[in-house]
């Protein structure tokens with residue numbers, strides 16, 4: 018998942034422009050990413066939308082679907098949040114979006130629209146290499162033995178970083194490829210209030226350039242914690258959905 022070359026590629030960004038003072042709360046390397054001037058980033062003149070249509074998933078060798086006709090869409094440079102109880106199918110959906118499994122039926126596409134609001138061309142499948150994903154416990158995917166974050170020694174063991182910095186390192190690794198869709202699984206879970214505030218500010222900054230989908234739990238047993246996290250993210254969220262048990266997704270306001 019996270020390769021040594023990804024981490025080396027990450028060092029490449031250390032030399033980019035000085036961070037904008039308004040984003041100086043960011044780890045220097047992340048705040049240095051200059052998307053507009055990046056050669057590999059093109060600003061699309063027409064509106065495009067990430068669209069999931071009628072996606073169902075039945076794992077090979079099993080008899081029941083974990084996802085049932087899941088459909089939703091997220092316009093570019095907007096922020097979506099999917100919440101739901103444990104076991105409802107959120108991780109299964111993430112894995113499909115990231116290309117780690119294939120839907121049994123349905124499609125995951127990018128649809129471009131013209132100025133008249135109509136599709137300007139047929140939908141294009143979303144290539145898995147255009148999706149960045151930061152898992153809830155990113156350190157499980159660190160395979161290199163050094164970091165490369167500005168402000169942190171190059172030879173620092175990534176496993177020795179704080180939870181907040183592990184999250185930021187995982188995010189930075191995904192940002193190297195400038196994904197069309199950035200997926201974050203529980204980006205605030207397990208962080209203290211300061212680290213959560215930093216991550217929220219970072220997401221606000223990234224939303225200007227990327228389409229972001231966050232997956233978050235909504236457990237009755239930790240309802241208070243979920244509410245705090247939802248409130249912290251609420252200012253960023255453009256669209257939200259609840260994943261109901263049995264893998265049924267429907268649009269729903271955040272429960273705050």
Ligand SMILES: Nc1ncnc2c1ncn2[C@@H]1O[C@H](COP(=O)(O)OP(=O)(O)OP(=O)(O)O)[C@@H](O)[C@H]1O
Nearest residue numbers: 076079083101102103104105106107108109110234
């Ligand atoms: N390969 C599989 N084969 C059979 N069942 C599976 C498989 N993977 C997941 N499941 C089941 O599918 C359901 C949804 O799991 P999933 O991990 O997607 O839920 P989740 O909403 O992400 O839960 P959590 O919030 O606890 O991470 C669960 O009942 C799980 O046991």
